[in-house]
Amino acid sequence: MKTISQLLTGIFILFLWSNCSKESNNAAANSAGAGGSTARFTISGDYLYVVDHTSLKAFHISDPSHPVFKSKTDVGINIETIFPYGDKLFIGSSSTMYIFSLSKPDHPQQVAKAEYIIRMSCDPVVANETVAYATLRATGPCGGSQSALVVYNISNISSPVLVNTIGLGAPYGLGMKENALYVCEGDYGLRVYDIADVYRPKEVQNINGETFYDVIPYDNILIAQIAGGFALYDIATNPLQPAFISKILQ
Amino acid sequence: MKRISIIAAIFSSLFYSCNIDIGDTKPPAETQGYIPVYASPVSAKKISAGPPRATMNGGKIYTTGNLLFQVEKDSGIHVINYADPANPQKLGFIRSVLCKELSVKNGFVYTNNISDLVVIDINSINNVKEISRVENVFPDLALQYPAKSNQWETIYFECPDPSKGIITGWELKQIKNPKCWR
Numbered sequence: 001m002k003t004i005s006q007l008l009t010g011i012f013i014l015f016l017w018s019n020c021s022k023e024s025n026n027a028a029a030n031s032a033g034a035g036g037s038t039a040r041f042t043i044s045g046d047y048l049y050v051v052d053h054t055s056l057k058a059f060h061i062s063d064p065s066h067p068v069f070k071s072k073t074d075v076g077i078n079i080e081t082i083f084p085y086g087d088k089l090f091i092g093s094s095s096t097m098y099i100f101s102l103s104k105p106d107h108p109q110q111v112a113k114a115e116y117i118i119r120m121s122c123d124p125v126v127a128n129e130t131v132a133y134a135t136l137r138a139t140g141p142c143g144g145s146q147s148a149l150v151v152y153n154i155s156n157i158s159s160p161v162l163v164n165t166i167g168l169g170a171p172y173g174l175g176m177k178e179n180a181l182y183v184c185e186g187d188y189g190l191r192v193y194d195i196a197d198v199y200r201p202k203e204v205q206n207i208n209g210e211t212f213y214d215v216i217p218y219d220n221i222l223i224a225q226i227a228g229g230f231a232l233y234d235i236a237t238n239p240l241q242p243a244f245i246s247k248i249l250q
Numbered sequence: 251m252k253r254i255s256i257i258a259a260i261f262s263s264l265f266y267s268c269n270i271d272i273g274d275t276k277p278p279a280e281t282q283g284y285i286p287v288y289a290s291p292v293s294a295k296k297i298s299a300g301p302p303r304a305t306m307n308g309g310k311i312y313t314t315g316n317l318l319f320q321v322e323k324d325s326g327i328h329v330i331n332y333a334d335p336a337n338p339q340k341l342g343f344i345r346s347v348l349c350k351e352l353s354v355k356n357g358f359v360y361t362n363n364i365s366d367l368v369v370i371d372i373n374s375i376n377n378v379k380e381i382s383r384v385e386n387v388f389p390d391l392a393l394q395y396p397a398k399s400n401q402w403e404t405i406y407f408e409c410p411d412p413s414k415g416i417i418t419g420w421e422l423k424q425i426k427n428p429k430c431w432r
Contacts, residue, residue, distance in 0.1 A: 033314025035312045039312075039351065039353070041351055041353055052389065059384070061355070064371070216311060216313055223318060225311045229308040230308060232332060232335045232338065246336050248330065250305050
């Protein structure tokens with residue numbers, strides 16, 4: 001009896017999963033999805049870009065069964081995160097934000113770097129055409145003296161200008177959708193900023209009760225990596241007012 | 251002559267502070283320390299899929315279509331369907347030792363297995379399998395030493411012995427005369 005129920009459960013799981021892979025094929029036919037801001041590799045077009053502690057590596061993946069290594073570019077030290085936007089890559093290190101152009105996707109070219117005044121912090125970056133936001137966390141293994149959200153004007157992509165610094169508790173990943181910027185602050189919650197004025201984020205609320213590490217704003221859903229698992233929020237009606245939907249903690 | 255004595259003074263002060271450093275970090279005879287957990291290369295590099303499992307130490311996330319992928323730190327990837335966001339369903343688990351990173355495109359999962367980049371085909375559930383591997387893309391993920399919780403602490407550990415296999419984790423234990431520390 002037990003074996004039969006185990007078998008049925010197994011078949012059910014297989015059924016669910018085979019359903020899911022079909023869906024994933026349909027929904028994501030020729031595109032990659034979205035990752036969090038603290039990722040160390042990302043897919044852009046037919047390329048996979050990987051950062052290790054010191055360098056950026058490019059792999060051509062049009063044939064997934066034969067990833068082809070294309071280039072390795074020395075970037076700096078303590079490289080931590082990579083974030084794609086359009087034909088650019090934003091790379092965060094413990095002391096610097098680097099911007100790379102993908103006009104030659106085989107071999108990304110550095111177009112700018114902005115050194116933080118605050119050294120030795122963990123620092124994911126998100127960006128669009130005109131603005132880049134980075135969080136600098138001074139606690140934990142990265143050390144440093146001050147945690148902050150920093151705002152760069154990148155209208156001139158080759159020379160980012162620091163336009164704002166907002167003191168924070170312990171920021172981790174971040175994400176943005178339309179006029180909303182989400183900043184994960186670990187035990188201090190998820191801060192939501194109105195970025196109608198992109199260079200002057202205005203905090204509109206702080207969601208508490210979970211330990212927030214990273215977010216992906218994906219269409220109508222905000223996916224949050226929290227301690228123990230993940231949580232989903234509805235951001236369809238108002239991105240500035242994420243509404244809790246569900247979470248999986250085990 | 252004066253210049254030489256200044257240089258000598260600088261040198262001796264360097265040497266002096268160096269001595270103090272050595273004195274400070276001399277390992278204790280017995281202490282809490284880390285012991286490597288070894289696996290055979292065949293076992294540590296085996297990619298496989300199975301039924302859902304509990305999230306113990308949820309890591310990085312990635313989404314495409316209605317699927318959410320969450321790293322289970324150091325052991326693999328949870329695959330979750332959230333077509334109904336009010337009721338997300340775990341579909342399965344992909345095992346990859348020391349997993350920390352992932353991206354997904356066209357039904358292919360890109361992740362790390364120890365320090366290797368692996369591509370896993372999840373298009374057919376009956377045949378979830380590794381389809382390619384590039385070795386040593388992430389040399390810093392190979393766990394040559396246990397992680398420190400902050401940059402100031404000193405941690406002691408049993409020195410890795412590559413002849414015993416691949417290190418897949420560290421166990422905190424009472425250890426005697428540690429030869430390695432950082």
